[in-house]
Amino acid sequence: MSAGGGGLGTPRALPSSGPRALRDMPHPLAASSSEEAASELTPSPDLLLPRSFADKDLSLPNGTPVDTSSPASSSSLLNRLQLDDDLDGETRDLFVTVDDPKKHICTMETYITYRVTTKTTRAEFDLPEYSVRRRYQDFDWLRNKLEESQPTHLIPPLPEKFVMKGVVDRFSEEFVETRRKALDKFLKRIADHPVLSFNEHFNVFLTAKDLNVYKKQGMALLSKMGESVKYVTGAYKLRSRPLEFAAIGDYLDTFVLKLGTIDRIAQRIIKEELEYLLELREYGPVYSTWGGLEMELAEPLEGVSACIGNCCTALEELSDDMTEDFLPVLREYILYSESMKNVLKKRDQVQAEYEAKLEAVALKKEDRPKLCLLFRRGMALPEVSNSSIILTVTSLEEAGRCEPPKIEVYLLEETKMSRLVGTVFLFWCPEYCTLEWSWLILRTFRWALQKCPVFG
């Protein structure tokens, strides 16, 4: 079957998809970020408990709502942390479920597959319904693909990939069920995501009968691993990290630590409760035995025994609920935080690469052709603002000290990044240092630059 299954072809630019034009994005190295960016980058994302956990009469604060008009803004990175996947039901047109785990035994290995069912009215999908079988590997592939194609988005976490074979039974009902629930949540989050849900890899994942064929068309595993390794490992030498990212980094470190501690405490409580339960189970029947000896006291003693029995049942339920509802949420957020730290690392890497490139460019300016030109400091260049050439000058006074005065020519690109394309050195020539002369020479120079396709 061809890659992507029915009607995908070239990915179209969809109305609500795709990263926003970078011109609209505040430069991370900009000294003053816009107020909007600053407020959205506050280091305290709203953590919400999933609906199922809360009481019906308690209304959980919804925090910052998902901005559907400009969803791809990278400054709304943190909004992706919201667990509130109960969007208004009417706007949802894509429903995904994971269920029906089955064990497959092959010669090489044994593994579990899950049925992924999709119901949708979207045009991007050929059929209204799909049902495919996927294994954990496939989910992992999907996640990596999403990370690659939407590097600025925070992709929801997957349940733990590796389990120690000796310690945990990978095929036990409990383990499989916990995993299934987590995978279900994962897909639902993506399906509800206004940007990620339109990702072509996601589409393929939901629809392709044989995912392996499609997978092979992607990057080779090794190089992909190499890249992800590159992203994950290594600290980058940065001149300085912008304050907000540093703050987020610090926050995340502490946050993950605290969540980890809470997780451990919760587990310890469950353990203690179970031991308490054990003793209670012995305690109750003793009252019954005593009741058997007595006449008048028989009823009250039996009553006590029954009460203790009820307590045992209730305690058991409590421990189960804690394990099923509370712990997974903590673990999820720990995984989320790890994802986010990766994103920050990538950002650091991008910044480092950028800085490296700047340095490289700075070194290259030695090779540019030299022109003689006379100039004077502090001249306004009104025409330049209309064109795409910026000229900066060093003052003649400054120039005298160590190096000759120079004009640096920057080309302002569409990306609003300015590129150094040439440096012009000046000779001091007293008889020509008049404003009029300078203007004329500059204009000539500019005309020459424009005509010459030296920078492209």
Place this chain on the structure above:
Amino acid sequence: MERPEAEPLGASHSCQTGEAEPGTGPAEEEPGGAAAGTMMEDCLSKKIEITVSEAEKRTGRNAMNMQETYTAYLIETRAVESQTEGQCSPPDSLWRRYSEFELLRNYLLVNYPHIVVPPLPEKRAEFVWHKLSADNMDPDFVERRRIGLENFLIRVASHPIICQDKIFYSFLTQEGGWKEMVNETGFQLKADSRLKALNATFRVKNPDKRFTELKHYSDELQSVISHLLRVRARVADRLYGVYKVHGNYGRVFSEWSAIEKEMGDGLQSAGHHMDVYAGSIDDILEEEEHYADQLKEYLFYAEALRAVCRKHELMQYDLEIAAQDLASKKQQCEELATGTLRTFSLKGMTSKLFGQETPEQREGKIKVLEEQIHEGEEQLKSKNVESREFVKSAWTDIERFKEQKNHDLKEALISYAVMQISMCKKGIQVWTNAKECFSKM
């Protein structure tokens, strides 16, 4: 006054069947309730108020002239009437130590074997869970013992029979020379030897069935209450662990709140509630110790019940031996008189071998035997009466005890339930508060 309910231990008016052996007449069931009711009016506890109000550490020299530390308890007594008249006369008080209480109790046990004598609080701390100290000098232990001793004195004073004992009265009122007074009564000599009692238990043939049942009951009661107390201690231990671990939440929430902006306050107050929760367990378990002490009292009461049963068995055995003795003497007499040998006897053999005795000798022997028989019959009669008296009064007291037990244990269970309810309510309160904090975040 009819017995209000039929209890298995008292229901059977067992008549001793089998041989028409003298000495085991039908046990009469007399309504002791009415008598006990009127006697309550005369109880010491109605006349004076007894409290053990203080405990003090003392050092002194013991019997082997070695230095030792012990605790002394202050007993205060105050006449009840003086209070109703509006006067508040100062109480009489004196100090006693635990060993003196023990002496008093032993005296009562020996002199009133048909009474279920109230037990003392435990000598050493048992059934402790790990936070509870097993040290006799521990202030909590001393405090609980003080309450137990007070309880003991009040129980004795409320008992219609033993409250009238002079030694008991002087225990409460006479500081000096009481020990000598007790020893002078020579009660230690009256005490039955353990060995004798054990022997009787094994060999007795026809004890009153009610006492046998009672003995079984007290054995089982003892075993079930010990088991209960042991498990309860373990349960308390575990519960303590659960509560205390929640205290860790308090710390983590507090640390976490430091890095949060909007959630900071909520987390901080929730953390505070967790600390409150973890701290509440100490009081809860202290209260539960009172419940355990109430159970312990009845654990020790079981021992007192057994003592009464043992006494009965001893008396019964005595009676049986005496009857047996009498029977054999009568038989001997008969044999001598008729000259026939019914059973094989050494006498018969020797007489066969060495010749028979002269008629004078025989007459002499018969006379001696007849005297002995007469004596024996008298003795047997009195023993019989004694035994019957014992059974009657013992059973009266046992019935009284049963009522007391049912009443007390019901109260204990009720207050235990109330304790549990209050504990759960507190827990609910804490968690409701925490939930509010969380929902406000």
